[in-house]
Amino acid sequence: MFSTVASAGMVNLRFLAMGVAAAPSFPPGLVRRAALAQMINDASWGLAHQGGGRFDIRVLVHSTWPQYPAWIGGTLLGLLLPEVDAETLGLDAVFPAFFLALLVGEARGRRSMAVCATAAVIMVLTVPFTPVGTPVLLACIAALVWSGRSPA
């Protein structure tokens, strides 16, 4: 049981990085910020990104609510129609394609490209040797490494 809890926590570590990235865009008030931060998930965080590290918190919130019935509905659908396989439909390609579209919109200029390339290298090098979930955090080092350079 402990290892299940621990690995769930590790996989969720990416939300720490997503929260840090979106932090400056949150409205003031500690409790408010903590509450609004609960709206972070892969899709809402990606959709809320406005470019250049700015996030629209309203988009974050309003893109999260509809996901709840969709999530429950999807689970129900899987239960009722066990013969429908998400992988047969190629649904596991949805999220990488979504993030790729966001990446292409954001990786403009030499510094962003360098961050992208560095993050990719960190991922490939760390995935086989670190616990699941940690490589995403380690990829953030790429942002740190290039932050001293000029954007162009």
Added chain:
Amino acid sequence: MTRVWIAVLVVATMNAMIKALGPIVFGARAVPARVSTVLALLPVALFTAMVVVDTVTDGRDLVVDARLAGLAAAVIALALRASTVLVVIVAAVATAAVRQLSG
């Protein structure tokens, strides 16, 4: 059953804290310029990380499977300036097609 619910509660609490930590620690007041540059570059690093994790990994293994073909199709769709929704659909269809043909 009780043990399962305890685990659910623990994971939920942990997850809530993980999500809240960033917005609580950073940005409540003005952050130094260098920090805000790092924060501004984080999305690129994270988008990249998510693409890699979701495309070529399975747990701790690096794998090449139909998802990569789907991503290649997404690249083409993006180059043709397709909307994000279309890009996602193209990727799913391509992945499903390659899986069908190879499996």
